[in-house]
Amino acid sequence: MYTGLGKLSIQSEKWRSGVVMFLNVKFCYEIQHFWAITSINIQSYLNFAKMIHALPQQDFWTAYDAKADILYINFYQPSLPADDSELTDNDVIIRYQADKIIGLSILNVSKIQSSQ
Template identity: 50%
Template sequence: MAIADIQEYLKLIPAVNRAPQHAVWLTYDAEADTLYVNYKKPSHATDSEMTDDDVIVRYEGEEIIGFTVLHASKRLKKTA
């Protein structure tokens, strides 16, 4: 059973490899149904923008330091 769970995480390797600084921190808030993705810790956003599909992209200066995915669980049904 544990090997199947590990296989899901191994699918993240290409995304981590493409990420700035080759690092990604993920946090899911079930109550808010929000996924937080950070490329930098600590991160201090100086600006942000909302996309048409309810994703908030966060910037520190000109650099993207992460994004916030609203309504995260609803997206699983679309991609599953």
């Protein structure tokens, strides 16, 4: 559980042209008296943001459970309880409430093949 505020530091590496090619963010936070450092590549999140912008349903909230390898996508905040669901052939659970799609659960996220 997250118990404290952290320190954010941003570092960038530049090529000779001065264009930022890689932005590295390090965030330190305390978890029950244990300090952890996480490093992320901002470009991955920028690519993710571009993909989100192209989706037909743009208002949604997500949560990824790494242990279960499931991405939860909710189209309502707070999330609504489902009264029905269906599992598709590609490991996606479509959640319904009164015949309206209220969210998706994408199973086995780490095994999804890129369609490039």
